[in-house]
Amino acid sequence: MNILVCVKQVPGSSAVKVDDKTGLLIRPKKGNKLNPYDLFALQAALDIKDCDGSPVSVLTMGPPQAMEAINECLWMGCDEGFLITDRVFGGADVLATSYTISQGIRKAGAQDLILCGKQTTDGDTAQVGAEVAEHLGIPHLSNVISIVRRDESSVTVKALQENLIVTETLELPCLLCLDADINTPRLPSYKRMKEMGEAKVKVLTFADFEDQDKSHYGLKGSPTQVQKVFPPEKNDNRVLYKGADDKLAAKLSSILKERKFI
Amino acid sequence: MGLIIHNNLINEEKARALMGSCPFGAMEYKDGKLSIGMQCKMCKACVRKSDGAITFEEEQASLIDKSLWNGVLVFCEHYGGHIHNVTFELLGKAKELAKVNDEPVLALMIGHNITSKAQELYNYGADSVYVYDDPGLKDFLIEPYANVFEDFIKAVKPSAILVGATNVGRSLAPRVAARLHTGLTADCTSLEMTESKDLVQIRPAFGGNIMARIMTPNHRPQFCTVRYKIFSKPPRIESDKKPIAMTVTPQMLASHARIEEIEVKSPDVDISEADVIVQAGRGVKTQKDLELVEALAARLGARMACTRPLVENGWFSAKQQIGLSGRTVKPKLLICVGVSGAVQTVAGMKGSDCIIAINSDPEAPIFDVAHYGLVGDLYKIIPSFLKELDNVQ
Numbered sequence: 314m315n316i317l318v319c320v321k322q323v324p325g326s327s328a329v330k331v332d333d334k335t336g337l338l339i340r341p342k343k344g345n346k347l348n349p350y351d352l353f354a355l356q357a358a359l360d361i362k363d364c365d366g367s368p369v370s371v372l373t374m375g376p377p378q379a380m381e382a383i384n385e386c387l388w389m390g391c392d393e394g395f396l397i398t399d400r401v402f403g404g405a406d407v408l409a410t411s412y413t414i415s416q417g418i419r420k421a422g423a424q425d426l427i428l429c430g431k432q433t434t435d436g437d438t439a440q441v442g443a444e445v446a447e448h449l450g451i452p453h454l455s456n457v458i459s460i461v462r463r464d465e466s467s468v469t470v471k472a473l474q475e476n477l478i479v480t481e482t483l484e485l486p487c488l489l490c491l492d493a494d495i496n497t498p499r500l501p502s503y504k505r506m507k508e509m510g511e512a513k514v515k516v517l518t519f520a521d522f523e524d525q526d527k528s529h530y531g532l533k534g535s536p537t538q539v540q541k542v543f544p545p546e547k548n549d550n551r552v553l554y555k556g557a558d559d560k561l562a563a564k565l566s567s568i569l570k571e572r573k574f575i
Numbered sequence: 576m577g578l579i580i581h582n583n584l585i586n587e588e589k590a591r592a593l594m595g596s597c598p599f600g601a602m603e604y605k606d607g608k609l610s611i612g613m614q615c616k617m618c619k620a621c622v623r624k625s626d627g628a629i630t631f632e633e634e635q636a637s638l639i640d641k642s643l644w645n646g647v648l649v650f651c652e653h654y655g656g657h658i659h660n661v662t663f664e665l666l667g668k669a670k671e672l673a674k675v676n677d678e679p680v681l682a683l684m685i686g687h688n689i690t691s692k693a694q695e696l697y698n699y700g701a702d703s704v705y706v707y708d709d710p711g712l713k714d715f716l717i718e719p720y721a722n723v724f725e726d727f728i729k730a731v732k733p734s735a736i737l738v739g740a741t742n743v744g745r746s747l748a749p750r751v752a753a754r755l756h757t758g759l760t761a762d763c764t765s766l767e768m769t770e771s772k773d774l775v776q777i778r779p780a781f782g783g784n785i786m787a788r789i790m791t792p793n794h795r796p797q798f799c800t801v802r803y804k805i806f807s808k809p810p811r812i813e814s815d816k817k818p819i820a821m822t823v824t825p826q827m828l829a830s831h832a833r834i835e836e837i838e839v840k841s842p843d844v845d846i847s848e849a850d851v852i853v854q855a856g857r858g859v860k861t862q863k864d865l866e867l868v869e870a871l872a873a874r875l876g877a878r879m880a881c882t883r884p885l886v887e888n889g890w891f892s893a894k895q896q897i898g899l900s901g902r903t904v905k906p907k908l909l910i911c912v913g914v915s916g917a918v919q920t921v922a923g924m925k926g927s928d929c930i931i932a933i934n935s936d937p938e939a940p941i942f943d944v945a946h947y948g949l950v951g952d953l954y955k956i957i958p959s960f961l962k963e964l965d966n967v968q
Binding site: 349375376398399400401402403404405406407408411412432434437438439440441442443444446447448451452453454455456469472473474475476477478479480481482483484487490493494531532533535536537538539540541542543544545551552553554555556557558559561562563564565566568569572574575 | 577601610611612613614615616617618654659714715716717718721741742743745746748749750752753754756757758759760761762775776779780785786787788789790791792793794830831832833834835836837838839840851875887892893899900907908918919921929931933937940942943944945946947948949950951952955956957959960963964
């Protein structure tokens with residue numbers, strides 16, 4: 314079966330802040346990493362590859378440096394990489410992002426199984442996977458915790474639904490969003506890195522896509538608009554105690570007594 | 576529409592300054608020209624800094640007729656007719672939002688043998704309750720549920736839709752929003768309604784210490800998801816109205832997936848229901864040191880919770896994480912130990928009755944949300960506190 318994993322490169326730290334005085338955003342520290350939630354989807358794909366030799370492709374959307382994330386996946390064991398990058402795609406919200414990714418997947422060749430992580434650490438929306446499936450017209454299932462069985466035409470998985478564990482069989486092709494901590498992700502292999510270099514990443518731009526209507530991409534294709542950003546509100550009724558640690562311990566005790574917790 | 580760069584007003588020095596002002600490093604200066612790459616998040620920080628060299632061109636007039644879309648809809652989440660509390664919380668909020676423009680509060684329930692259960696939605700403030708009741712809708716399957724939801728939206732045309740950010744809601748809402756080519760804002764922490772029926776969706780954004788005010792000005796319906804325990808459950812007022820039955824067609828039930836088995840999970844140690852919680856953060860340096868924090872929790876009969884880095888360290892299960900990517904909690908008492916208070920974390924604890932924070936950094940943002948802040952060393956305060964308690968008894 315052909316497997317494709319969707320990944321994202323995210324900032325190494327979530328240090329974007331608003332300057333209290335100027336109201337401007339402050340640039341985060343340098344450095345990017347592969348979204349940690351994607352590692353579980355990659356591992357699940359590579360587990361299948363280890364079993365039956367299924368080829369695993371990896372796809373991301375991002376600026377040119379997101380190539381680093383694709384290379385990392387290739388060194389882990391993925392066979393082919395796709396990077397969707399173009400200025401046309403900038404300023405995209407969930408709808409435009411998922412549509413762009415779905416167009417990229419169509420160009421990446423026929424897929425049987427598409428795997429996504431639960432969410433990213435920078436967007437935190439956990440919505441892109443489901444929207445990609447809708448654009449592709451294939452079923453999806455979120456919060457998948459294990460792949461139980463698979464054959465040429467279907468996959469049976471277990472997924473969490475609040476207090477239920479649901480076992481579901483989906484016809485292929487389908488898209489699964491995998492939960493975190495369901496397996497132990499592997500590290501990139503130094504040997505593969507030496508062997509492969511950075512050769513196999515295919516770059517997809519707007520010009521490569523079937524849908525050539527620019528209004529479906531980027532800011533123009535985004536129904537939601539960020540009106541403004543602002544620092545989180547502060548609590549003015551707070552009481553701050555400083556001093557010797559044993560005094561603070563006594564303070565803690567008196568607050569808890571006053572509020573009848575002890 | 577978008578950011579327009581007036582390169583005739585930009586020299587290299589100015590370009591460098593503008594590049595420095597972009598929090599996402601999205602600008603590039605090459606061959607005497609400044610350009611914006613796809614990392615751009617449209618925060619418009621550059622516009623404010625540019626003295627007119629970068630301008631934002633607004634969207635042209637809206638093409639949709641907003642008067643055709645009316646009402647604030649709540650999607651009812653339930654298991655076999657047992658309605659999830661998040662639904663009632665959303666009905667309470669929907670009532671506030673609907674009042675602004677005198678819109679109706681609508682509720683949608685999908686399932687089998689649920690019509691009598693759906694009546695309860697009236698008791699929490701719905702003006703009209705719509706039910707798709709069919710054996711083929713007994714269990715949640717994405718395609719039939721999305722088809723039914725789409726049918727409902729096309730028939731009733733609600734202006735705004737609130738969905739609980741549960742596993743089902745987070746799967747269904749994006750599917751339906753994508754099908755209708757409209758926007759969806761996840762995990763809103765605050766909602767407001769304008770007089771032009773535009774839903775103002777506020778949530779932490781960009782993975783940083785920032786809140787964003789998001790709108791869906793030119794599309795309907797306006798979709799958002801909200802976590803459990805963000806809003807308050809309204810009082811129950813008995814109503815004798817009857818749910819409105821909607822027609823289910825065989826086409827709606829077509830599915831490429833089938834349920835094999837449903838097991839009820841053994842109940843988790845669910846922090847979102849706990850009354851007293853002690854949360855450990857990165858200020859707790861080693862896994863061994865957690866024993867100290869656990870002793871505090873045990874002494875107070877509290878559940879243990881944590882921040883994301885501690886889950887990433889493998890010290891806690893993801894279910895114990897408070898925050899945007901974890902659980903939302905609303906306990907009577909929350910003690911944050913060595914928690915810095917990133918906006919992602921704080922988003923999950925705002926509704927708590929009493930927050931006490933212990934942190935050695937007086938500048939830690941946790942002190943902005945804590946009702947009581949103790950600026951000191953957790954490694955000294957907690958043992959001293961526990962010792963004092965022991966002496967008393």
